[in-house]
Amino acid sequence: MNGVHDMGGMHGMGPVVHEKDEPVFHEEWEGRVYALTRLVRAGGGRWNIDAGRYEIERIAPAEYLRMSYYERWAWRLPIQAIKIGLVTQAEVESGSPAPGSAKATPQLTAASVPAMVATRVSTKRDVDVKATFKRGQRVRARNMHPTGHTRLPRYARGKVGAVAEDRGVFVFPDTNAEFLGEKPQHLYSVRFTARELWGDRASPRDSVYLDLWDDYLERV
Amino acid sequence: MANDTKRPVGRRGFLKDAAATAAAFVAEPSAAHGHAHHDHDHDHQHQAVPSDVALRVKALESLLVEKGLVDRAALDAVVDSYETKIGPRNGARVVARAWVDAAYKKRLLADPTAAIAELGYSGGQGEDMVVLENSPKTHNLVVCTLCSCYPWPVLGLPPVWYKSAPYRSRAVIDPRGVLREFGLDLPEGVEVRVWDSTAEVRYLVLPERPAGTDHLSEEALAALVTRDSMIGVTKVLPPQAGGRA
Numbered sequence: 245m246n247g248v249h250d251m252g253g254m255h256g257m258g259p260v261v262h263e264k265d266e267p268v269f270h271e272e273w274e275g276r277v278y279a280l281t282r283l284v285r286a287g288g289g290r291w292n293i294d295a296g297r298y299e300i301e302r303i304a305p306a307e308y309l310r311m312s313y314y315e316r317w318a319w320r321l322p323i324q325a326i327k328i329g330l331v332t333q334a335e336v337e338s339g340s341p342a343p344g345s346a347k348a349t350p351q352l353t354a355a356s357v358p359a360m361v362a363t364r365v366s367t368k369r370d371v372d373v374k375a376t377f378k379r380g381q382r383v384r385a386r387n388m389h390p391t392g393h394t395r396l397p398r399y400a401r402g403k404v405g406a407v408a409e410d411r412g413v414f415v416f417p418d419t420n421a422e423f424l425g426e427k428p429q430h431l432y433s434v435r436f437t438a439r440e441l442w443g444d445r446a447s448p449r450d451s452v453y454l455d456l457w458d459d460y461l462e463r464v
Numbered sequence: 465m466a467n468d469t470k471r472p473v474g475r476r477g478f479l480k481d482a483a484a485t486a487a488a489f490v491a492e493p494s495a496a497h498g499h500a501h502h503d504h505d506h507d508h509q510h511q512a513v514p515s516d517v518a519l520r521v522k523a524l525e526s527l528l529v530e531k532g533l534v535d536r537a538a539l540d541a542v543v544d545s546y547e548t549k550i551g552p553r554n555g556a557r558v559v560a561r562a563w564v565d566a567a568y569k570k571r572l573l574a575d576p577t578a579a580i581a582e583l584g585y586s587g588g589q590g591e592d593m594v595v596l597e598n599s600p601k602t603h604n605l606v607v608c609t610l611c612s613c614y615p616w617p618v619l620g621l622p623p624v625w626y627k628s629a630p631y632r633s634r635a636v637i638d639p640r641g642v643l644r645e646f647g648l649d650l651p652e653g654v655e656v657r658v659w660d661s662t663a664e665v666r667y668l669v670l671p672e673r674p675a676g677t678d679h680l681s682e683e684a685l686a687a688l689v690t691r692d693s694m695i696g697v698t699k700v701l702p703p704q705a706g707g708r709a
Contacts, residue, residue, distance in 0.1 A: 250610055251609050251633040252607075252635075252636045252637070253636055259645055260625050260628065260645050261624075261625055261628065263624060268546055268620065268621055269543070273517060273521045275546075278543070279538075279542035280521070280528065280539065283534050283538060283539065284528070284534070287533065297610075297611055300611065309629065313612065313624065318517045318520060325524070331527060341527070353537065354540065358541075358545070362587040363587060364577075364586055364588075364590070364591040368591070368664075395610060397660065411592070411663070411665055447652065449656070450639065450658070452636050452657075452658045452659075452660060453658070455661070455663035
């Protein structure tokens with residue numbers, strides 16, 4: 245979707261504010277919402293990383309910009325918990341478990357957390373899928389504007405770059421975000437010159453590399 | 465936020481707002497697809513800003529704990545992991561090892577995920593790593609314009625500026641201007657490569673080893689390596705120049 249989250253190349257956002265000796269979490273609730281989100285996800289169910297990002301992208305633009313990063317996570321958490329089926333809307337409303345509901349036993353304990361945070365959950369897939377493009381080949385990022393989730397930023401659409409690397413076969417976010425299948429396909433590191441993206445005022449030496457899936461690219 | 469903390473709304477009120485939000489999304493998925501949606505739903509999305517986010521999170525935590533879905537000690541352990549264990553000191557050890565051990569550096573560039581795991585670092589948001597080597601001719605800079613992608617096992621959770629609109633919007637269109645704000649004014653002759661983390665590949669910059677550090681131990685070198693240098697917004701400074709700080 246052409247959302248406000250797709251910020252690459254926008255103007256007017258101001259200077260980068262760097263905080264010296266920044267804490268990992270500025271407030272206690274930030275750590276709680278982070279940890280709750282990790283544990284809720286680790287419990288399994290109908291959820292994946294792309295669906296998670298898609299929820300954040302659907303926050304209304306003005307709110308998205310106003311919210312802090314973890315406020316967005318706090319927004320998503322009840323939506324996520326309801327969609328996974330952990331809690332009902334009525335329970336979130338009342339703040340209490342439904343009368344007569346059975347009490348579960350937590351899947352993850354403090355002792356299992358070190359293993360959980362060290363576990364790799366790669367979206368790389370060991371399947372035999374043909375690569376459409378080769379290293380060194382010129383490619384154009386498609387001029388596409390899907391209304392759902394996508395990882396092809398607007399600033400690259402329609403631009404021509406060159407395949408710098410074939411990263412292998414990965415889950416395709418656009419379908420995965422809506423549970424329409426993983427549609428695994430080749431992911432490429434594509435180099436775009438700064439001038440191709442931003443015009444003649446950009447440095448002739450500089451470039452931007454994006455990781456783009458087969459479905460985002462077309463032959464030049 | 466601060467203005468709203470004294471609003472006389474109880475826990476139920478907060479939860480109701482949150483639930484209305486969730487329900488609006490759940491019941492109206494078409495709104496998510498950019499199709500025409502009703503003003504009513506649109507208003508919900510705007511109203512759903514939590515008036516006290518801390519209370520809202522606390523209430524949801526209590527509910528999940530009461531239902532036996534989440535263990536409070538496990539939550540504490542997750543927070544503690546990222547506050548005290550999984551942070552940029554991990555990445556600094558990787559960088560220092562690469563500086564002193566040519567064979568390790570070779571492995572790090574050829575198979576970054578495995579080489580990083582050799583030092584005991586792996587996990588979520590570091591599944592498929594790529595290491596970018598800075599040199600006098602090439603400077604690498606990492607961003608995620610679409611969200612906040614960042615290599616957690618080696619750098620921990622990202623700082624606020626990395627996730628902010630100014631950095632995400634400008635790093636790709638004005639990398640040299642952003643670098644100047646971090647105090648790094650690169651000559652025109654240096655090639656700047658910006659890496660937008662649009663997929664699940666995660667990037668770690670291998671900064672240049674500063675001059676005059678031949679005598680330093682691996683541990684002393686690691687102490688010089690900053691988080692920002694491994695994102696690519698600064699260089700690693702030699703100790704006499706106030707490196708690390």
